[in-house]
Amino acid sequence: MKSYRKELWFNVPTRRAFINITPQINECLIESAIIEGLVLVNAMHITASVFINDDESGLHHDFEVWLERLAPHEPTKQYRHNVGEDNADAHLKRQIMGREVVVAITNGRLDLGPWEQIFYGEFDGRRKKRALVKIIGE
Secondary structure, three states: OEEEEEEEEEEOOOOOEEEEOHHHHHHHHHHHOOOOEEEEEEEOOOOEEEEEEOOOHHHHHHHHHHHHHHOOOOOHHHOHHHOOOOOHHHHHHHHHHOOEEEEEEEOOEEOOOOOOEEEEEEOOOOOEEEEEEEEEEO
């Protein structure tokens, strides 16, 4: 069995963003030369997420509105975690959207559904963060 590891780095200039990282994951898969196996992609920061969904701007807007309704940023004093910080909502948003995805690799390709794409979700940006790509297989 072969193993491949790479870190993808992000420095999102805004507080929140959804970045389609499917092309970068495909590049990692090519570099790995693994034909059959699994790829794990996970956010290495507790205020970021990796998830799979459709790459459609209306849906991304809906995520923003929904997440803000569930875990509003303001007022920051509503969160006990925010003593000296202002990112408690980002921790909650990450919990909702998830830490990682696992995708099967079949015939050297990501085995995604017709509209599925892999995203890095940032909920407390404006600094350097990373996601781990780990591929195992033959």
